[in-house]
Amino acid sequence: MTNEIKVPDIGADEVEVTEILVKVGDKIKPEQSLLSVEGDKAAMDIPSPAGGVVKEIKVKTGDKIETGSLIMIFEGDAEEDSKDSDDKDPQNAKQADDKKSDDKTSDKQKSADSKPAEKKSGGSASKDVEVPDIGGDPVEVTEILVKVGDSVKADQSLLSVEGDKASMEVPAPFEGKVKEIKVSVGDKVETGSLIMVFETAADDADSVEQSADSASEDSSKDDKKDDKKGDSKSDNNASGQSSAKADSADKADKGDGFVENKAYAHASPVIRRLAREFGINLAKVNGTGRKGRVVKEDVQNYVKQLVKQAESGSVAGAGGVGGEHSKLGFDLIAWPKVDFAKFGEVESKPLSRIQKLSGNNLHRNWVRIPHVTQFDEADITGLEDFRKEQNALAEKKKMGVKYTPLVFIMKAVAKALEDYPTFCSSLSEDGQSLIMKKYIHLGIAVDTPNGLVVPVVKDVNKKGIIELSRELMEISSKAREGKLSSADMQGGCFTISSLGGIGGTAFTPIVNAPEVAILGVSKSEIKPKWNGKEFEPKLMVPLSVSYDHRVIDGALAARFTATLASYLADIRQIIM
Structure with missing residues (x-):
């Protein structure tokens, strides 16, 4: 015999069919998912209320359906055939219905008896707060965002945790007052771990007992109902189960569930x-x-x-x-x-959080990228004289800005990147093409008490020395105070790491993937340089350009470094 499969109770709103999970001829078990649907509030699966073989599928992807819509037709299985034979024998049918009623009463009674009672204390109750589904791996508690006595709203962040793949926050599944905190910074937690105990209103605890009482009352009422309503009871069961699924999907949408990186x-x-x-x-x-x-x-x-x-x-x-x-x-x-x-x-x-994250990235980049480093030096004698003059003028005019050598290096790099756009590219994921970037955003490595961070200065080629100086001061201050946002560290196409204020003659900086090159700047010093007739004292700054040899060859790297050195030697070329 055939069996019509309809949408159970999913609320009043229409939902859209986003995916059909079975095909004609499939043998289906009860509660197996048939469709994926999506409404304004949640995405959910429609389960099968009965077993059978799919004979027809009455909907397609993109259709709008609602409670009671016909979605499929099944050919009955052995259970259905047994039911047919029972229907032909009134005595057997009555016995089967009586057994269903007894089983249902027993199940409801067991459910009511097994319902855990809340721990009451006067007008309040204690409720455990556990870690929601965050996958199988343990994560480390990096920050506790609330304290004992705080009143917490549903979905408010309780903890910051960090795993191998991401940092995330654990939200409160319900509102209440923090009574106990069961974890501390550094602890490892996983799905289901007890993290806190909330004190909630007594009404919340009473509702648990009321639900158990109502289950007992329902079972008594069911015993008194007419046997002819047996089929409708079965339909209601399927509707209730599906409605519960929709509710749980709703909760996940509101924040009870976890979405990695909040994406x-x-x-x-x-x-x-x-x-x-x-x-x-x-x-x-x-x-x-x-x-x-x-x-x-x-x-x-x-x-x-x-x-x-x-x-x-x-x-x-x-x-x-x-x-x-x-x-x-x-x-x-x-x-x-x-x-x-x-x-x-x-x-x-x-290790600090930044050290662990940057360490993993640096290791990956060093192992996966074939590094080559091109060394050179630039004569910045004239640049340094000009910089000191401009700093004196800025101080005299009380402009509130100080020009550092790094700002001039940034402008020279931006000009060189315009000349050699390959240095401003990234290798595609499949390694078969280059993604050429039409913008010039420079990452600036900043040493902080917690480790190395790389904030990004946007559109360097479109900004002047004064504007860049102010922006560099601001972003460096935010970095040292630990106030950088994720947006402040995204979008770079080339990185500069300057150790000139500390010392050293040269080093091999590691390429900051997915970028393809990085500039290292060491401490400048006075060196004798031959001008064709005699040696002259010149202020020379060492340059170290590491690059991805899959993208950039040695000749191109040498030309880029030489061009950069020439711009630093005569900064008038930058404005041409």
Whole structure:
């Protein structure tokens, strides 16, 4: 026999079919997901209320459906056939209905009995706050954002945590007053870990008991209902289950769930579960479905691509076992384990958050990019004289600005990048093309008490020395105070690392991927330079340009460095 499958109770609003998860001929089990739909508030899956074989699919992707809409027709399975035979025998049918009623009463009673009671204290109750679904890996608590006694609203951030892949915040699943904090900075937590205890209004606790009481009352009422309503009870069960799914999807949308890096991936709950099983960050998967939705085939193709890269030894940071070298496709022996304490007194000092993040990035860039460093030096005698004159004038006019050598170097670099745009490019993900950037944003490495950061100064080629000086002072101050936002450190196309104020004659800076080159500036010094007739004292600054040899060859690097040196030797060329 055939069985019409309709949309259960999902509320009053229409939803859009975003993905059909089965096809004609598939054998379906009860509660198996049939469709993915999306409304104004949430994305959810429509489960099957019964088992059977898909005979017809009455909807297609993009259709609008609502509660009661016909979506599929099933051919009945063995359970349906058994039901038909029972219907033919009134006595058997009555016995089956009585058994269903008894089972339902028993289940509801068990549910009511097993419902945990809240711990009451006068007019309030204590409720545990646990870590929501953040994947399988433990994360480290880096900051506690509330304290005991604080009144917290639902979705307010409670903790900052950091894992191997991202930093994120844990939101409050409900409102209340912080009674206890069960974790401290540095602790490792995972999905389901107890982090806090909230004190909530007694009404919230009473509602739990009321729900248990109502379950008992419902079971008593069900016993008195007419046997003829057995079928409608079954329909209501399916509707209730689906409604619960919609509610849980709603909660996830409001913040109870976790979205890595706070980036939203357009995917159904089924796809999210699949991604969690494989440990995949959906934000990195290219969605080919309607409106950029990530579908099952996208996840499968992404996994296949990672497998191919791993087999060819070209994948970095894609997970797996065997340590960092294994991730990078190398078969290296592990570091020896040394007990340093047997040689003398030791102390373990944890790395700062910035040190850990930058360390991983630097290691990846050093191993994956074939570095070459071109060394040169520039005569900045005239530039330094001009800089000192302008600083004296600025101080006399009380302009509130100080010109540093770095600002002039930034302008010279911007001019050289216009002449050699390859240095302002990035290699595409597949390594088959260059992405040429039509803007010049320079990253400036800044040494802070917590480690190295690289804020970005935008449109350097379009700004004057005065404007750049003020902006550099401001962004350097923010960096040292730890007030840089993620936007302040994004968008760079070339980086400058200046150690001239400290010392050194040369060094090999590491390319800041996905950029393809970086300039290192060392301490300037007076050197004798031959002018054709005699030696003259000249102020020379050492330049070290590291570059990605896959993109830039040695001859081009030498020309770029020589051009940069010539601009620094005569800054009048910058305005030409």
